Amino acid sequence: DGGITQSPKYLFRKEGQNVTLSCEQNLNHDAMYWYRQDPGQGLRLIYYSQIVNDFQKGDIAEGYSVSREKKESFPLTVTSAQKNPTAFYLCASSSPGYGYTFGSGTRLTVV
Amino acid sequence: AQSVTQLGSHVSVSEGALVLLRCNYSSSVPPYLFWYVQYPNQGLQLLLKYTSAATLVKGINGFEAEFKKSETSFHLTKPSAHMSDAAEYFCAVSESGGYQKVTFGTGTKLQVIP
Numbered sequence: 135d136g137g138i139t140q141s142p143k144y145l146f147r148k149e150g151q152n153v154t155l156s157c158e159q160n161l162n163h164d165a166m167y168w169y170r171q172d173p174g175q176g177l178r179l180i181y182y183s184q185i186v187n188d189f190q191k192g193d194i195a196e197g198y199s200v201s202r203e204k205k206e207s208f209p210l211t212v213t214s215a216q217k218n219p220t221a222f223y224l225c226a227s228s229s230p231g232y233g234y235t236f237g238s239g240t241r242l243t244v245v
Numbered sequence: 246a247q248s249v250t251q252l253g254s255h256v257s258v259s260e261g262a263l264v265l266l267r268c269n270y271s272s273s274v275p276p277y278l279f280w281y282v283q284y285p286n287q288g289l290q291l292l293l294k295y296t297s298a299a300t301l302v303k304g305i306n307g308f309e310a311e312f313k314k315s316e317t318s319f320h321l322t323k324p325s326a327h328m329s330d331a332a333e334y335f336c337a338v339s340e341s342g343g344y345q346k347v348t349f350g351t352g353t354k355l356q357v358i359p
Contacts, residue, residue, distance in 0.1 A: 138288075140288075167346075169349075174254065174351060174352075175351060176335065176349045176350055176351035176352050177289075177335070177349040179346060182346065192346070222286075224288055224289070226288075226289075228347075233279045233281075233291045233294050233337075233347075234279075234281075234289070234291070234347060235291075236281075236288030236289045236290070237288050238286075238287055238288045239286065239287065239288050241286065
């Protein structure tokens, strides 16, 4: 079945450490997105990419970085510059005329 | 700029009662509108979408929503709540068919009381 796979499901980060969240899709969608979810704040867009080797900052890109070397993959790195990274991170993809398809999320906690 | 407002962060209904979750939108062009459902520690699942065809949209699990341009609303309803409907619901708007950025509301948690 086609879908989006996020890994790991749970991730723990130490202070000053960079961590990378994986997102892979086999839906052949061109566009991919990363959202951060905090209680009571809905979803906030971090980065999005509409084509391989191109991506744009969303509303809260500071402290995050992404790459899009393959159509299927859109990894997110949470850098040490992100001072409050504890959150639930959601990856999504889309194609024209359809809504988003979401992965099952990664819960990141600072320890 | 597009935006979405969901009225009520928490809604409680009795099992078998009507479910009504409210969503108002703002958009400079005819919008695409979506409702998503999220269960704990899961991603979001598309319930239904409005794409300028019929104003009454039917979705999965017995949910439907009506697009009212005059009221800039897209409220989600279900005639009879089931325990399995307990989840968080997000309304979303896109000015470009969902291919580009989609703006989400802050969510409404639905509690179903037995």
